[in-house]
Amino acid sequence: MSTEPVISVRGARATLGSRPVLRGIDLTVTRGEVVALLGANGSGKSTAVRSLIGQVPLDEGRVELFGTELRRFRQWRRIGYVPQRTTAASGVPATVREVVASGRLSRAPFGLPSRADRAAVRRAVELVGLADRAKDPVGALSGGQHQRVLIARALASEPELLIMDEPMAGVDLASQEVLAGTLREQVAAGTTVLLVLHELGPLEPLIDRAVVLRDGCVVHDGPPPEAVGQHALPGHDHVHPHAADEPLRTGLLT
Numbered sequence: 001m002s003t004e005p006v007i008s009v010r011g012a013r014a015t016l017g018s019r020p021v022l023r024g025i026d027l028t029v030t031r032g033e034v035v036a037l038l039g040a041n042g043s044g045k046s047t048a049v050r051s052l053i054g055q056v057p058l059d060e061g062r063v064e065l066f067g068t069e070l071r072r073f074r075q076w077r078r079i080g081y082v083p084q085r086t087t088a089a090s091g092v093p094a095t096v097r098e099v100v101a102s103g104r105l106s107r108a109p110f111g112l113p114s115r116a117d118r119a120a121v122r123r124a125v126e127l128v129g130l131a132d133r134a135k136d137p138v139g140a141l142s143g144g145q146h147q148r149v150l151i152a153r154a155l156a157s158e159p160e161l162l163i164m165d166e167p168m169a170g171v172d173l174a175s176q177e178v179l180a181g182t183l184r185e186q187v188a189a190g191t192t193v194l195l196v197l198h199e200l201g202p203l204e205p206l207i208d209r210a211v212v213l214r215d216g217c218v219v220h221d222g223p224p225p226e227a228v229g230q231h232a233l234p235g236h237d238h239v240h241p242h243a244a245d246e247p248l249r250t251g252l253l254t
C-alpha cells in the first residue's frame with residue numbers, strides 16, 4: 001500500500017460555542033486505506049471530518065488534502081462526502097436521479113451533462129440498488145433508501161477519497177447490506193475511505209485501521225478494536241484507559 005497521505009491532520013484544535021471540541025488531533029490516512037473514526041457521542045468525530053472539508057474552522061493546527069494545504073485545496077471533485085444523516089432533505093421535490101446527478105456538478109458545473117456524466121450517475125444509482133426508483137421523488141423513499149441516495153450522490157463524481165459520517169445510522173438491515181457491498185466495491189477499486197462509525201457492524205471486514213476519539217483527543221490509532229459493536233449494550237459504553245494487553249472497548253453505542 002502506498003504511504004502517500006491523502007488526509008493529513010496535525011494538532012487540530014477547534015471550538016464550537018465556547019466548548020473545545022477538538023483538542024489537538026493528529027490523523028493521517030494514506031492512499032487506499034479504509035479508516036474508521038470511532039468514539040462515543042460528542043467525542044468530536046463529526047467535527048473532525050467537518051474540519052477536514054473546511055466546514056469547521058480550526059483554531060490551531062493544519063489540514064492537508066492530497067498534499068495540499070486545505071486553504072489552497074480546490075480539487076473537490078476528488079472527494080465524495082456523505083454528511084451525517086439529517087431529515088432536512090425530506091420534502092425536497094427532486095428525484096433520485098436528480099439528487100445523484102447533483103454530485104456530478106463539480107465535474108461539469110457549466111453546460112449539459114456529458115454522456116460520461118450520465119453514465120456515472122446511472123452507475124452510482126445502480127450501485128446502491130435504486131435503479132428501479134431513479135425517477136421517484138426522494139421524499140417517497142425510506143430513511144435507508146434516502147441514505148443510499150446520498151451515498152450514490154457522493155459516488156457519482158467517482159471520488160478518490162470518500163468521507164462518510166455514520167453512513168449506517170438509522171439504516172435498515174437490507175440497506176446496510178447494500179451499502180456494505182457498495183463500499184466493498186469502492187475499496188476494491190482503490191478508493192481511500194474515512195468513515196465515522198458508531199459501531200463497526202457489517203463494515204468491520206473492510207476496516208484497515210481505527211482511530212478512536214475521546215473528548216476531542218485521539219486515544220487509539222491502530223488495529224480495529226474487537227467487534228464490541230455487535231455485542232455491547234447501551235450503557236456499556238465509554239472509552240476508558242486500558243492496560244496494553246487488554247482488548248480495546250470503544251463504547252460505540254453511546
Ligand SMILES: Nc1ncnc2c1ncn2[C@@H]1O[C@H](COP(=O)(O)OP(=O)(O)OP(=O)(O)O)[C@@H](O)[C@H]1O
Binds near residue numbers: 018019040043046
Ligand atoms: N454548533 C455547535 N455549537 C456548540 N457545540 C457543538 C456544536 N456542534 C457540536 N457541538 C458539540 O461538540 C461536541 C462534539 O460534537 P460532534 O458532533 O463532533 O461529536 P460526535 O463524536 O460526532 O458525536 P455524535 O456521535 O453524536 O455525532 C458535542 O459535545 C456537541 O454537543
